[in-house]
Amino acid sequence: MYVAKASDSDDRPYVALAYLFGMWYTPWCWNKTSMPRRAKVEFNECLAWLAGIVDGEGTIAITKTGNYFQHYVSVGNTSTKIIEMVDSLFSAVSGRGHISTHTEGDRIHKSAWIVRVSSRPSVHAVVSGVLPYLVTKIDQGQLAIRSLEMGCTGDHFEAMRMLNQRGPLGRVRSSSQGLQHMPMNQRLAWLGGIVDGEGSLTLGLVRARAAQNKSGFSQLARFEVHIANTNENMLEEIMDISRTNGIGCCWVRGKPRPTERPTHRVVWLGMPRCQALLRLVRPYLVAKGQHADVMLKAIEHRQVSQRTKSGYGHSAVVDDGVLIDLLQDLKRLNARGICSEPVPDQFTHVVARQGSELVSRGRGAG
Numbered sequence: 001m002y003v004a005k006a007s008d009s010d011d012r013p014y015v016a017l018a019y020l021f022g023m024w025y026t027p028w029c030w031n032k033t034s035m036p037r038r039a040k041v042e043f044n045e046c047l048a049w050l051a052g053i054v055d056g057e058g059t060i061a062i063t064k065t066g067n068y069f070q071h072y073v074s075v076g077n078t079s080t081k082i083i084e085m086v087d088s089l090f091s092a093v094s095g096r097g098h099i100s101t102h103t104e105g106d107r108i109h110k111s112a113w114i115v116r117v118s119s120r121p122s123v124h125a126v127v128s129g130v131l132p133y134l135v136t137k138i139d140q141g142q143l144a145i146r147s148l149e150m151g152c153t154g155d156h157f158e159a160m161r162m163l164n165q166r167g168p169l170g171r172v173r174s175s176s177q178g179l180q181h182m183p184m185n186q187r188l189a190w191l192g193g194i195v196d197g198e199g200s201l202t203l204g205l206v207r208a209r210a211a212q213n214k215s216g217f218s219q220l221a222r223f224e225v226h227i228a229n230t231n232e233n234m235l236e237e238i239m240d241i242s243r244t245n246g247i248g249c250c251w252v253r254g255k256p257r258p259t260e261r262p263t264h265r266v267v268w269l270g271m272p273r274c275q276a277l278l279r280l281v282r283p284y285l286v287a288k289g290q291h292a293d294v295m296l297k298a299i300e301h302r303q304v305s306q307r308t309k310s311g312y313g314h315s316a317v318v319d320d321g322v323l324i325d326l327l328q329d330l331k332r333l334n335a336r337g338i339c340s341e342p343v344p345d346q347f348t349h350v351v352a353r354q355g356s357e358l359v360s361r362g363r364g365a366g
Contacts, residue, residue, distance in 0.1 A: 041283060045189035048182075049284055050089045051133030052193020053082065055234060060127065060140040062152060062160045069152040071144055072118040073126050078110035079287040082196055086115045093129045094122035124148050133190050135176045136231045139163050172261055176233045178240060187241050192284025194238065199227045201278075201291040203298055203330050221302060221323060223295065225268040225277055226252075230261040238266050247276045275299045291333050298326040 054060070058075045075086045083100070090098050099116045117126055123144065131141045140163050147156035179187050205219045227238060235251060242249045247268065254262035268277050278292045285292055301322050 041189070042185075045186055045284065046089060047093075047129050048133045048186040048189035049193040049196075049286070050086065051130040051135075052190040053077075053086060053197050054130055055134060055136040055190075055231075056194050056197035056229065057082075058137065059164070060137050060144050060160075061164055062144070062147065062157050064154075064157050069147075069157055070118055071120065071123040071148060071152070072116055073123055073144075074114055074116035076112055076114045077197065077287075078112055079196075080113060082287045083113040083115055085286050090115060090117050090122070090126060094119075094125040096122035096125075098122075120148060133179065133182070133186065135179065135190075135237050136174055136229075136234045138176045139174050167259060167261070172230060172232050174231065174233045176237075178233070178237050180240065184241075184244070187237075188280055189284045191238060191241050192281045192286075194227060194234070195225075195281055196285055196287045198229055199225065199288060200334075201225050201274075201288060201295050201330070202334070203295060203327050205327070221298075221327075223269070223271050223274045223299060225274050225295075226265045228263050228265045230263050232264065235264055235266050242266075242268070242277065245276070245280060247273055247280075249273065249277075271299045271302060291330060294326055294330045294333065298323055298330075301326070 053075055054073070057077050058073065060073050061071075063070050063072065073090075075083070077083055077086075087098060087100065090096075094117055096117060096119050099118070100113065117123055127141045127144050131138070131145065134141050140160060143156060143160055143163065147153070147160075179190060182190075202222075202224045204222045204224075206222045207219060227235070229235060239249055239251065249266055249268050252265040252267055254264050256262045268274050274295060278296055282289070282292050282296070302320075305320060305323070
């Protein structure tokens with residue numbers, strides 16, 4: 001993807017044209033009357049999305065080789081769409097090269113991809129861009145900026161190592177006060193990054209007792225969205241965003257283990273909650289966009305079929321071929337393997353548009 005440089009003044013009209021033609025409202029849904037259109041995404045929302053990815057899947061750290069200290073920011077994921085989007089944002093913010101590596105998967109594990117920036121100006125520019133939106137990694141981000149501006153010492157290195165410590169001794173809370181002071185669209189963009197990295201969208205069939213069924217059981221559709229993490233600040237912020245928008249959710253606490261921190265979950269269960277949540281975050285989803293589209297279509301179909309058959313809540317799942325097909329589609333999307341589909345256009349155009357200003361800012365940082 002071409003990113004405008006500060007010196008490429010002749011190319012700026014073409015970047016502006018790409019932005020104008022690519023950022024108008026475009027429909028993303030099947031039913032325009034019942035689902036909102038996709039809104040254009042601002043660059044601050046892209047940075048909020050990137051902060052959500054860094055909070056969930058990223059690393060801000062300092063390495064030491066002899067007496068030399070090196071800062072780096074990296075994001076690892078198995079989705080090439082997330083990697084491509086992070087790559088574009090890193091390039092737009094810092095104007096520097098990046099290092100992309102991958103580990104080949106096997107029959108059990110997916111292939112893993114990593115995007116990393118390690119030069120001092122690049123790290124300073126990237127961390128400065130996402131710092132206002134960080135929740136889980138806010139302490140690491142503040143320490144990285146401080147050590148870059150003051151000069152890194154052994155104390156900074158040890159402090160960063162303690163912040164990134166894993167296992168039962170690792171921290172379960174950060175110093176973040178939440179994102180309540182941010183506009184709701186940027187908070188939703190941050191949540192979209194969290195859903196892309198840490199979220200799970202599932203549609204399954206469960207058995208329930210039914211007196212009218214000869215076998216004594218009937219199958220019901222179960223819609224669920226959940227986000228799992230070990231950091232309590234992240235989950236509290238997620239619940240606050242959800243409840244501020246009038247969407248109910250629950251916190252499922254994980255069991256403590258001798259060698260690991262407990263993993264907690266925020267869960268949205270049922271059609272109304274999942275539908276309301278996905279409608280809010282859908283414009284900001286990159287990797288889970290297709291998952292959300294399939295689940296929204298299944299929810300809408302289920303609501304219509306339940307009202308038109310034998311009364312609301314009583315239509316048989318086994319006779320619903322459309323729902324079964326959508327369930328198989330969601331299973332296919334959740335299956336192991338790499339998805340190589342392109343990044344949604346509403347992100348790529350705005351990254352190119354803002355490249356010129358942020359490149360000059362990144363080069364002067366650090």
